Amino acid sequence: MTLEEKVSILSGEDFWSVPAIERFNIGKLRVTDGPNGARGGGSLIGGVKSASFPVGIALGSTWNVPLLEEIGAALADEVKSKGAHMLLAPTVNIHRSVTNGRNFECYSEDPFLTAELAVGYIKGLQSQGIGATIKHFVGNESEIERTTISSEVGERALREIYLIPFEAAVKQAGTWGVMSSYNRLNGTYTSEHNWLLGTVLRDEWDYDGIVMSDWFGSHSTAETVIAGLDLEMPGPPRDRGQKLVDAVNAGTVDPAIVDQRVLAMLRLMERVGSLDDHRPHAERADDRPETRALIRRAGAEAAVLLKNNGVLPLAGEGKIAVIGPNAKTAQIMGGGSAQLNAHYRISPWQGLVSALGEDRLSYAQGCTNERFQPVLRGDFTVEYFDNEKLAGTPVHIGTQEEAQAFWIGNVGDGKVDPLHFSARITGQFTPEVSGEHRVGIYSAGFAKVFVDGKLIADAWTDWSKGRTFFEEGSDEVVGSVTLEAGRSYEVVIEFATKAFATLGLAAFACGIGHPLGDEAIAEAALAARDADVALVIIGRNGEWDTEGSDLLSIELPGRQNELVAAVAQVNPNTIVVLQTGGPVEMPWIGSVAAVLQAWYPGQEAGNAIADVLTGVAEPGGRLPQTFPVRWADNPAHSQDREVYPGLEGKVRYEEGIFVGYRHYDRLGLTPLFPFGFGLSYTSFTLSDLVVDDSRFESDGEVNVSLAVTNSGSRSGSAVIQLYVGDEASSEPRPAKELKAFHKVQLAPGETGKVTLKLDARSFAYFSETGHHWVVEAGAFTLRAGLSSADLPLSASVERKTSTVLPV
Template sequence: MAWNISDKELGALVDQMTPEEKVTLVTGSGLWRTAANYRLNIPELLMTDGTYGVRYSIEQIDGPQDSDSQLAAFLSVVNADLSRGVEGAFGSTRPATCFPNGSSFACSWDVDLAHALGEALADECQAFGVNLLLGPGINIRRTPLAGRSYEYYSEDPVLTGEIAAAVINGMQKNGVGASLKHFACNNSEVQRTTMSSVVEERALREIYLAGFERAIRKSNPWTVMSSYNRLNDVQAAENHWLLTQVLRDEWGYDGVVVSDWHGIKDRVASMNAGNDLDMPESAARRQELLEAVGDGRVSTTVLDLSCLRILKLIRTARNGARRNVAVDFKKHHALAQRMALESIVLLKNEGNLLPLDGSKPRKIAVVGAAAREPVIQGSGCATTRPTEVDIPLDEIRRLAPGSTVTFNSASDFAAGAAIEQAALADVDAADVVLFFGNTEVGYDGEGSDRTDLNLHDGQDDLINRLSKRNRRFVAILATPDAVAMPWVDQTAAVLAMFFGGQGAGRAVAELLFGVHNPCGKLTVTFPVRLEDTPGFLTYPGENNRHVYSEGIHVGYRSYDKRKLAPLFPFGFGLSYTTFDYSNVETDAASITATSNLKVSFDVTNTGARAGKEIVQVYARPHNPRLIRPIRELKGFAKVELQPGETRRVDITIEARDLRYYDNDYRTWLLDAGKLTIEVAASSRDIRLERSIDVEAPALPSSILTVESQPSTVLEQEYARKRFGLFLKEQLDLDEEETDKLLEYCGGSFLGIYNTVAWVAGDKISKDVMAAFLDGLNKEMGRAIGKAA
């Protein structure tokens, strides 16, 4: 039922509530609902999990709602074993479309497709009576071992934010709310509710919070979910800096902050920090809050504001609800297939082994249990019971009707197995071997990180063994994130499916046989070995603290800075056709803090097949004031081209996306000087370049104090001139004497005051010098403000 009520009436409802009613409103009811208030006719909301599908548990939502039953149901989700299947893990769940998981469909780099996913998720939520879907999850994929990597999109915040905003807009424009999660730095499942993610502020701002800010600015999700972990030693759900200073005061977010399930440890601290809704229902935490309201530790003003936010959410969601929605699950299955087609990444295709010609009879050896029992999703709260599942083996046989297609599982090749020799004979005789590999099913997922980058159960050794017998070998991998490939030089082709959802079986078959052209590209860097990953030395942390030692150099930023060759770079993916880039232009020769820059260039399909190319635009600073990555992604587009066709591509870059965060100034800054715009096919395949000027205040490398080394004061022309004038006036020098003193200062390793005092004695006091430098800092700070 719609709930048509004005803002004034909502405020009046809050005024009419007793303290008990207010505390009840900001506390969940059972596992998946907000609390209804029958006295005041306030309806409830229903929410459920799902970042790539709607997980509607019949027992949990429609079953007993007493606390014991609800706790048991919650723990069954957290500790679910997906190796027993979705039903075994979660009991009776309604079938819903299992779309490609986040790590998969983000490889499409397709914001329109992400919007279509949001629309489909909204339709299924409407049909189930769900008002709020708990997703998307957008934490940065800092390490490929992270248990929830399969839900998350990328190691880059620009791509992450764009995909997330599109999904959210697709959902919310169709009447179902999103819950952007997990805020923030939920980058590992190791001791996830007690581990503190220790991240310096610049890395937080530029990497880990940037995707959230972008998604919020472009889609305004109805809710944001605080994460389980501590952030810089403060529980995320109780972190005032994160939830109020950054999220609300700086970003202007006015929606509801909801806790992750049982993520609040101190309800009083969480309410004062800005965490509105405590989920799921906890009688103990509700009583804690009620007592704190009674004795003034939580003000009525704070509580009333949270109540008002929740009432506005209820109104928005109830008014967006649509009755009698009939979902076309066949249509959604087709969408799942299309998403998988757009997302699967062709990583290697030696000698153009692919695509196969299904019209030519041949012997095809299919190996691996995942060809018959496909691995389509990760394990955890997002796990969805699919409406149907395409079987790769069946789809291969459908597309190669005249071929002999054999099948063997990995166990058939075990030494001494009765079928070993027959299985090896199938491989030896095959015109092509299609090996379906995967990581361990049901282990890596919510609650546990992977322990290595290997495929499961000896599959790496088996690939190595079989590919030596038959070099026309294709490895097709279902994994949550990057894996190592010690056998890659022996295989002719590699396809990365990630967790491709219920339609991936048909999608991969149609790519293998050239019905469609691969067009996905990686959203993370694949390392050669685990030791190459940026955070290797400090992962997974110790003594409940996980130091993010690589700072801003996450993913490709680190590989570029260390000049370390990845197995496959960020943004990489092959096609059955080729593309040429030319004629790059920018619509301006310079950019300021308040302007945009349009980058234009031509892309031509130079091959014989229609295809799609994902073009990427990076920015490379020439002489950065602070340490910065070599290059960073700033925009992208997916371009569909017929053979021989050329299209002009325009990508607009906002100046705000060219900034970096300065911890000392505590603000975002632009680097003055030259900046190169790079047009690329991947982070390691730069095709075109164009340099522009950045018009911004030039600043010293740090805020100036009497202990600053003189070179810091003299490195920037404005500061140098002002300091020279200061010395001239204080010491009564002429121009030549001033220049000589500045030259002398430039070679000193002492602090600026001690350097000058060595020459001038006590003619300038430390207090006078400090006052001058403080004034100079303020002058340059005002210049920053004017530029912004």
């Protein structure tokens, strides 16, 4: 291969592919976004339809490694349907803060749980010949200034918390891909971090896959190549191509290092079958019955029953008031690069109608929970101009079905430069009610909205950077206009591109909404009063839980707390169904009969929720993240802004290893709901703890067994959790840490035996001075139970000598 040919496959050709090398008959390598589906090569909005699986935190709630492996295999079929070879997944960053906008996409606050689930996911995916790309390596635990901020993390916290899932992915699952994060780690961009990509990943862990940049996450030529970044994405290259050829010719980059990167890419291409894949690229929408069933089953297993005063499962008769902003809107996924065009969306209302019949149900919205005004939908004409002034004759005229767009790659049928164009979008809006309406626009670019020729919202004249479109967009600008019900109004949106900060994209979203007032809550309370049971289905949506924007608090948005209080006041059988990507404060928790955390369960959302509510399925979920009473209790909450959300380009992980339940244990804080918690429709008792520590001294292994009995009247599942605590460590250590778990399904009255295995690393901490793992002499306490706060069985094991373990 010539130098130019070698360099060509070290960066993308376009947004989703690595170029072919025709002289050697090497085919293109294609990738697609994940992790809760395979979107394919289209935009984040629209495109070929795909299966939408439960989001990461929902899968984390299942605590079911075989299920994750099954989902990984199903996702491989989805990737193949999009003509791709690699899935950009799984996402395994840790829930450091409850306000991280991307927590929905990640599994847990706990590194061990995250690692076990990621291994299952990767094994399932790669067993079908599709490459995994575990991300984001490392320190991307918030979305604020994420493309430039430096995560200041000590080595011990890195080794014991943040690197654990990646280490397991490499050593246990053999992942074929790793994606570097956008952020800096202790001052250096992860995409050019010699210690991270060289010392840790390749030298210590013996990794032989590729490292690719996050999109536009490369910032240099020689530095990234030398450090270990194999692939710059997307293309065309910004830091490689001719720049890398010139660097090699100038002696800045050793040709032997280029060869290492090329061999890694060729090895990957061989693994995923793209070396000799010369089929024309085609994408199809495969809506498989078996995938539908898997998503529905996984969505139900992810649901966590947080409270139940006997009202669930729902009885076979009686009137049910279905209330709330998420009742008739299917909230199936979070926002950002994980979003896709789902085959369909089942709302909770649709699921309940199918399960119970519409005759038993009544409905009231009660309030709204949108972050932005509801996106306008309908038939829109789009005129594209090959300039940024809407000047002259359009070079292309297209159509779209909603007043939002995310333009990347091919724009305007390829007739405009995707970073230098303007567009006029024209459609109609017919309001259902008369009165004041709010018109909102936010954009990565300049945008204005006109209603019947009058400028209503202006995100052009005084555009300023906000928290939308991956921090490339403005905040929403909202204007108001009085509209008449039934009358059709012309809506025109004018858009032009602008210089970007990091990510080269153009996007906008425009919505029109009619605000709901006191009368809507009163109507909901009236419906609840006249029903036997009130189901209040509330939470957030993908506008709040999204890549590129952290939450400002964990209060329910809008007037949802007022809604719950009003309904609970008139109906003692009030059941709250929460759909969020993480915990919320619950000031009404004492006045409701039941709470079900349903997350974002994918396209079968309403059916999965209805299955759990009606008892067709067991609520199989257990919390993968501690739910605090208030946001201020969270370990990342601090009066020091450098700790969170960051200050002057740095975010300091001051809490070190004391993340999640470790933090609450350390301070003696009682959370609203502890890590690992979840109720069942049956009950379980644990007994007969037996510990075999005969090999603890020689090789660090301990085997723990116990009996689990289903003491209730229904079949159900329990997650047996085993925690380890060092009774007298020379270094500060958590009171306990999850080191093993197993999910067991039992019939009524059935007893099962669970065996949990601990290895030497289960007892070790990382020594920053020695740069190795240490198991100290002394006693360790083993605690087994059903959550981090419910550990009825315990035992102690002891070592006479200390031992050192390699990295």
